[in-house]
Amino acid sequence: MDHFNYHGGILHAEDVSIPEIAATVGTPFYVYSAATLRRHFQVFDEALAGLDHLVCYAMKANSNLAVVKLLGEMGAGMDVVSAGEYLRAKAAGIPGERIVFSGVGKTREEMRIALEGGIRQFNLESEPEMLALSQVATSLGVVAPVTIRVNPDVDAKTHEKIATGKSDNKFGIPIGRARAAYAETAAQPGLKVVGIDVHIGSQLTDLAPYRAAYEKVAELTRSLRADGHEISRLDLGGGLGIPYEQSNAVPPLPMDYGAVVRETVGDLGCEIEIEPGRLIAGNAGLMIARVIYVKQGAERKFLILDAAMNDLVRPAMYEAHHDIVPVAEPPAGAAQERYDIVGPVCESGDTFAKGRSLPAFAADDLVAFRSAGAYGAVMASEYNSRPLIPEVLVDGDRFAVVRARPSYEEMLARDTVPDWL
Ligand code: LLP
Numbered sequence: 001m002d003h004f005n006y007h008g009g010i011l012h013a014e015d016v017s018i019p020e021i022a023a024t025v026g027t028p029f030y031v032y033s034a035a036t037l038r039r040h041f042q043v044f045d046e047a048l049a050g051l052d053h054l055v056c057y058a059m060k061a062n063s064n065l066a067v068v069k070l071l072g073e074m075g076a077g078m079d080v081v082s083a084g085e086y087l088r089a090k091a092a093g094i095p096g097e098r099i100v101f102s103g104v105g106k107t108r109e110e111m112r113i114a115l116e117g118g119i120r121q122f123n124l125e126s127e128p129e130m131l132a133l134s135q136v137a138t139s140l141g142v143v144a145p146v147t148i149r150v151n152p153d154v155d156a157k158t159h160e161k162i163a164t165g166k167s168d169n170k171f172g173i174p175i176g177r178a179r180a181a182y183a184e185t186a187a188q189p190g191l192k193v194v195g196i197d198v199h200i201g202s203q204l205t206d207l208a209p210y211r212a213a214y215e216k217v218a219e220l221t222r223s224l225r226a227d228g229h230e231i232s233r234l235d236l237g238g239g240l241g242i243p244y245e246q247s248n249a250v251p252p253l254p255m256d257y258g259a260v261v262r263e264t265v266g267d268l269g270c271e272i273e274i275e276p277g278r279l280i281a282g283n284a285g286l287m288i289a290r291v292i293y294v295k296q297g298a299e300r301k302f303l304i305l306d307a308a309m310n311d312l313v314r315p316a317m318y319e320a321h322h323d324i325v326p327v328a329e330p331p332a333g334a335a336q337e338r339y340d341i342v343g344p345v346c347e348s349g350d351t352f353a354k355g356r357s358l359p360a361f362a363a364d365d366l367v368a369f370r371s372a373g374a375y376g377a378v379m380a381s382e383y384n385s386r387p388l389i390p391e392v393l394v395d396g397d398r399f400a401v402v403r404a405r406p407s408y409e410e411m412l413a414r415d416t417v418p419d420w421l
Helices: 018-025 034-045 065-073 082-089 108-115 128-140 175-186 208-226 254-265 276-282 315-318 408-413
Strands: 004-007 010-013 029-033 052-060 077-080 099-101 121-124 144-151 193-199 233-235 271-274 284-298 299-303 324-326 336-343 349-361 366-369 389-395 398-403
Touching: 010 018, 010 029, 010 336, 018 029, 018 284, 018 366, 018 389, 018 398, 029 034, 029 099, 029 276, 034 052, 034 065, 034 254, 034 276, 034 389, 052 276, 065 082, 065 389, 077 082, 082 099, 082 108, 099 108, 108 128, 121 128, 121 193, 121 233, 128 175, 128 193, 144 175, 144 208, 144 233, 175 193, 175 208, 193 208, 254 271, 254 315, 276 284, 315 349, 324 349
Parallel strands: 029 389, 052 077, 052 271, 077 099, 099 121, 121 144, 144 193, 193 233, 233 271, 299 336
Antiparallel strands: 004 010, 029 284, 284 299, 284 366, 324 366, 336 349, 389 398
């Protein structure tokens, strides 16, 4: 459920009409709904009610400071994967003890920044990284709390580019090597083992892979405890999928996911951490674009928008589907046309949808991409020297620009030309 609905024939974000925002910030832009973000966080929090737990929002999905602050104020922890995300979390007021640091290649500089600023735990992904962290912590005179991310060799049954839990993926330490890795970790002067971490992939629409992975984690918890390690936290990762097509079956709900957590690891007396990103932010955001031209090709009709693959790369990168809807509600029974929906970037890959049936569009019409709140703005680039598009947050009947559109001058001013040219 989200808060993007038609009122009086016009698409609204909560109580604010999309054309009103477009008139203020220009197109294209992203718009997020505060009520939807809050609701999704709460749904996860409630799914784990009764268990000692912390929902650590995966900031990679949408790391706008306003989004992070809103979730932080609800009690969310943060899952960060770079010093940049860490510093964003701190800037949004998240205390270090609610920030977990994930990622397969943390640099010593990133480790230092997090250790100096305060951190709940590092999720280690390799033996060399473990040794590096111990050295950095020792040099700072501190002890770093750590888990090891284990790779359970479970097929998450999702797009190959976002599956992370198979043994041939780059992530984690093979679960078969975990006991040895924990023994080595416990022997490092700068490290303290606090738990186990696992994350098997993103946009999961089936709970069975979670169950398989968490059963392995439960078994490992028992073995590691028998080896003398204190395993008090389990970080179970993120990845629960969202419905991208309103017409399609709904993926499992957080409540069902919570039941799997309870059934598999609920009796271990561990504090549970989860790292949802997409489920919190995905359906809390739209990307709004304007039709520049409607072009008749040899056989196909093209809807050419002012947004492109640099603004929302998911269709080009993962063949991802986003529902695309008109901002002005079409009358019931309006005739449908088939469009290829494209941007102005000079690549055929700059295609959002092919042969999509939609009511007839004309130049200047506004269109909305649904489910664009996660992995939208954060993955944008300035390819073709198109400035990053602005982000807007709506809360009830008010809205604010939470990232402004840079001017062409600002974009150009980032480059410098050496004086010998
Ligand atoms: N934790 C870790 C360690 C992760 O690597 C990820 C996502 C998450 C949590 C959050 O997963 P989520 O709940 O958002 O599914 N750009 C891709 C998705 C990449 C996900 C990478 N890792 C997309 O647009 O589909």
